[in-house]
Amino acid sequence: DVKVTQSSRYLVKRTGEKVFLECVQDMDHENMFWYRQDPGLGLRLIYFSYDVKMKEKGDIPEGYSVSREKKERFSLILESASTNQTSMYLCASSTHTSGNEQFFGPGTRLTVL
Amino acid sequence: GIQVEQSPPDLILQEGANSTLRCNFSDSVNNLQWFHQNPWGQLINLFYIPSGTKQNGRLSATTVATERYSLLYISSSQTTDSGVYFCAVERNDRGSTLGRLYFGRGTQLTVWP
Numbered sequence: 225d226v227k228v229t230q231s232s233r234y235l236v237k238r239t240g241e242k243v244f245l246e247c248v249q250d251m252d253h254e255n256m257f258w259y260r261q262d263p264g265l266g267l268r269l270i271y272f273s274y275d276v277k278m279k280e281k282g283d284i285p286e287g288y289s290v291s292r293e294k295k296e297r298f299s300l301i302l303e304s305a306s307t308n309q310t311s312m313y314l315c316a317s318s319t320h321t322s323g324n325e326q327f328f329g330p331g332t333r334l335t336v337l
Numbered sequence: 338g339i340q341v342e343q344s345p346p347d348l349i350l351q352e353g354a355n356s357t358l359r360c361n362f363s364d365s366v367n368n369l370q371w372f373h374q375n376p377w378g379q380l381i382n383l384f385y386i387p388s389g390t391k392q393n394g395r396l397s398a399t400t401v402a403t404e405r406y407s408l409l410y411i412s413s414s415q416t417t418d419s420g421v422y423f424c425a426v427e428r429n430d431r432g433s434t435l436g437r438l439y440f441g442r443g444t445q446l447t448v449w450p
Contacts, residue, residue, distance in 0.1 A: 233377075255436040261378075267440040268422070274436070282437075283338075312378055318436040325370060325436055326425075328380040 227251070228329035230315055234336045243302040245332050253327075254320035256298035258282075258290065261312040261331075261337030267277055272321065305336045339364045339428045343441035350414050350448050358409040360424030368427035369400050370438065371409050374420050383409070384423075389431045414448045421445050 231246035247256065257272040259282075269282030271290040277288050287309060290301040298317075302309055312333050318326040340363035350356055360369070371383040384391050384398040386407065391398055393413075400407040411418055425438040 257437070264442075266442045267425075269437065272437060314378075314380065316380075316438075320436075324368065324436060325382065325385040326368075326436060327382060328372075331378040331380075333378065 228315060228317055228327050230313075230329040230332050232332050233330060234255065234333050234335075236337065237302075237305050238337055239306060241302075241305050241336075243305045243334065243336075245300040245302075245313055245315075245334070247298045247300070247317075247329055248296055248297065249298075249317040249327075251317060251327070251330075252295070253317035254295070255318045256292065256327075257316040257318075257326070258298065258300045259314045259316065260284070261314060270300065281289075282286075305334075305337050310334060310336045339366070339426060339439045341424060341426055341439050341441040343422075343424050343444050345444060346442065347445045348447070350446070352415060352448055352450050354414050354448075355410070355412045356407040356414060356446070358411070358422055358424075358446075360407040360409070360426075360441055362405050362407075362424075362426050362439075364405070366402065366405075366426040367429045368436075368438070369402075369407050370425050371407070372423045372425065373418075374423065374443070376420065380423065411446075414446075416448050416450055419446055419448045423424055 258270045259267045273292040315329040343379040372380040388402045
């Protein structure tokens with residue numbers, strides 16, 4: 225069975241903290257993605273990676289960075305969390321070739337106080 | 338990018354009714370997926386359907402790629418069908434990033450008993 229897991233379902237952090245969101249997939253997928261979802265705005269792509277140590281900016285990368293040291297793991301980092309980063313964060317993965325199905329993790333609801 | 342428009346934005350039904358959700362997109366695509374977001378926020382894969390017709394129980398989907406739209410049919414709706422339904426596409430562009438999905442804003446479906 226296809227499986228994408230995220231380190232936390234719910235997370236509460238304070239403004240200015242460094243926050244790590246972890247995503248792991250067990251499907252040997254090359255592509256991994258981080259999205260955020262906000263009411264009325266749908267899903268927006270933050271960063272993605274198509275190989276180990278490779279990363280590409282999505283539509284809203286400001287305030288975020290990512291790390292992909294191993295194929296199965298893709299981390300999203302908030303260097304200094306702010307209240308406007310309170311959101312639902314969704315991780316996904318897919319195989320390398322285009323036109324392939326993308327699978328999502330359960331999501332992390334992050335609240336920054 | 339590519340524009341993805343879903344309609345209607347909201348749909349309220351009584352249990353047992355049938356419904357059709359529509360997704361229009363502005364360019365040719367390699368991939369089209371339909372997702373259901375459950376109450377806990379996870380995106381559940383319903384269909385991977387870049388073209389043609391597929392059926393899975395009470396749900397079916399049709400994509401007419403040449404006319405740039407897809408339809409999701411829900412028959413004999415149940416209260417458990419409630420939630421947000423998303424359409425997402427991957428643009429057919431050799432220079433584009435592999436596997437990146439563009440999402441519509443979703444259709445919020447509410448099914449009353």
